[in-house]
Amino acid sequence: MGNVLIVDDDVASCRTLQLHLSAEGHQVRVAHDVNSGLDAVRAVAPDLLILDIRMPGKSGLEGLPEFTALLPGLHVIMITAFHDMESTIEAVQLGAEEYIHKPIDIDELDAAVDKILRQSSGELVRTGCGDADHLTMVGGSRAMKEVFKTIGLVARSRATVLITGESGTGKELVAHAIHRSGERPDGPFVVVNCAALVETLLESDMFGHEKGAFTGAVHRQLGKFALANNGTIFLDEIGELSPAMQAKLLRVLQYKEFTPLGAKQPQVSNARIITATNLDLESRVAAGHFREDLYYRLQVVNIHLPPLRERLEDLPPLVDSLLRRINKELHRSVSLITREALEAFHSYPWPGNVRELENTLLKAVALSSGNTLSLDQLPRTLRAGSAGAEGGGPPASALPTLAELERNQVRKTLEAVGWHKGKACEVLGVSRPRLRRMLRDYGIEAPSANEADD
Ligand SMILES: Nc1ncnc2c1ncn2[C@@H]1O[C@H](COP(=O)(O)OP(=O)(O)OP(=O)(O)O)[C@@H](O)[C@H]1O
Ligand SMILES: [Mg+2]
Known part of the structure; x- marks a missing residue:
């Protein structure tokens, strides 16, 4: 259709x-x-x-x-x-x-x-097609089954979807699944990271520019909205949009129309819009940082991905699927995991969610020599996690809270990478703005002689 x-x-x-x-x-x-x-x-x-x-x-x-x-x-x-x-x-x-x-x-x-207008086949959620297995989503928990069902229901409509969830929970994967199960699976899937760029660059990235629109604009350039025509545009970290960009995006949603930088005439867009954020947009609206009218237009359908620690029953299928992916990548054949190691996985809170699990497995496979993954190949935080804290078996009240764990982990990571924030983001699997917020919220400061960045 x-x-x-x-x-x-x-x-x-x-x-x-x-x-x-x-x-x-x-x-x-x-x-x-x-x-x-x-x-x-x-x-x-x-x-x-x-x-x-x-x-x-x-x-x-x-x-x-x-x-x-x-x-x-x-x-x-x-x-x-x-x-x-x-x-x-x-x-x-x-x-x-x-x-x-x-x-x-x-x-x-x-x-x-x-x-x-080639029609796609009638499956609900396409998974594991061909060799695209980095796009396969797994999960048997009730929450994930609900997510798969919603993807199937909304994919065929053009409704705007807002995907929420902590960092590393699989938001981009869901956006992909919606696109590939939708009406135009062969159309382009274009990603914009709304947090990554300074405002003018973001505007030109999204909407394009005419030749000479600003210093350095040597050629006319199509923006992501134009490139996403007849397909899907995925606006990641939407909560980071400035007020001016929020107004421009609202215009696209209202009138399907945008104006490239330096252009006299607006262009039309028919791209399907999917957005994602790891922020609590509702409270950003309440605090006056995010436009309410835009919020309502974005979350016509909201898909929420719960953190991994709230769906630990997804661990076994995730470990299985991620290991297969990693084995293929590293030409290895690690297929067994010791009971202790799996138990450690179950008692760890996974602040970085599935991405952290993936990185942990990747490192463990790289370190292992045989085809079995055991506790001693896991990072210390994970090994300690199974006993609660050092010393083992403290009373529940002495156990650290999630925020404490996160704070310690952020600080340790920064120390380990010499306070290089870019590297810390990579290791922690979080975005820059998220790291910035954590530093602010947890009052973490670089030692003054050491303001390393970038
Ligand atoms: N259910 C899942 N099944 C298989 N792999 C998954 C699943 N969820 C997440 N992943 C994998 O975990 C990694 C992180 O997923 P993704 O990039 O979609 O997370 P995100 O929520 O967009 O994170 P961020 O907020 O940091 O951008 C990816 O490599 C993805 O393939
Ligand atoms: Mg993402």
Whole structure:
């Protein structure tokens, strides 16, 4: 199913096409000249344009570049008269992917439309297809089954999805799964990290820029929203967006429209928007840091990934699947794990969630010589975790809280990497802003002689 726009001055032929394509399950709009066609693109951001060449006023050939400037990546089928080979060639050069001849043969049309809007198979959540096994999601816990079910339900709609959960819980993996189970699995999946860049760079990354829009903008550049047309855009760490960027994103959600830096005309986007955050957005809204209207538009559907420590029954299948991935990567065949080691996994709180589990396994496999993974290949924090704290078996009240564990781990890591924050982020598997927040919240400061960074 797709969103189709037909632009043809021949009212009868438009009507026939519209009836046929609607019966095939597509949403179809018609316009009878180029200018009203452009208006329709602004209104509905179609997946596919069927454009007639011969029209009074602007011809289809003249209109084509305007359509693709407004909605880069728009799929186009041209309708050409049989004898008119020259305009057919020109249409293809201008970027039309297919052309069909008049009088229209319905089979030929269906084949062209199908080719462009290829439908994916009917599975709910696609996992483990082909060699893409770094995208396979596993989990047998109730919480994860719920997540898989929701992915299946929302994938086929174009609803905006907000994925929440601590760092390393699998948010990006969920975004991928939604994309691959959706209507346009072969379309682009484009990731934007909203926290990684300074504001102007982020704006140009998202929306693109014209040549000369700012110092260093030597070429015109398409932004991620344009690249994600006919696919999905994944906005990671959305909670870090500045107020100005929040306003611009709201505009995309409201009017499907954005303006590249330095451009006079807005462009249209039909990308599906999926966002993720490890912040509590609701409290950011309450504190006035995040726009409430944007929040409500983003979380039409909310998928929450619980931390790993709250779904420890996922550990065995995760360990199994991650080990297989790691073995393949390192050309190893570690397939056994001692009971003690697995117990240590069960008593550790996993502040870095699945990513931390993955890193732990990776290091352990690298250190092991045989095909068995045992306790002594695990980091000390994990080994100590199974006994609560040093000395073993203290009363429950003497056990550290999660925040204390996190604080100690952050401090230890920073010390180990010589207070190099970039390295610490890598080791801990957290983002820069997250590390910054932890330093602030836990009052951790670098020794003054040692303000190492980057
Ligand atoms: N259920 C799962 N099954 C298999 N692998 C998983 C699962 N969840 C997470 N992973 C793996 O853990 C790692 C972290 O996942 P991902 O990058 O999706 O987390 P995230 O929530 O986006 O983290 P962050 O907030 O730090 O960006 C990835 O390598 C991913 O493949
Ligand atoms: Mg992520």
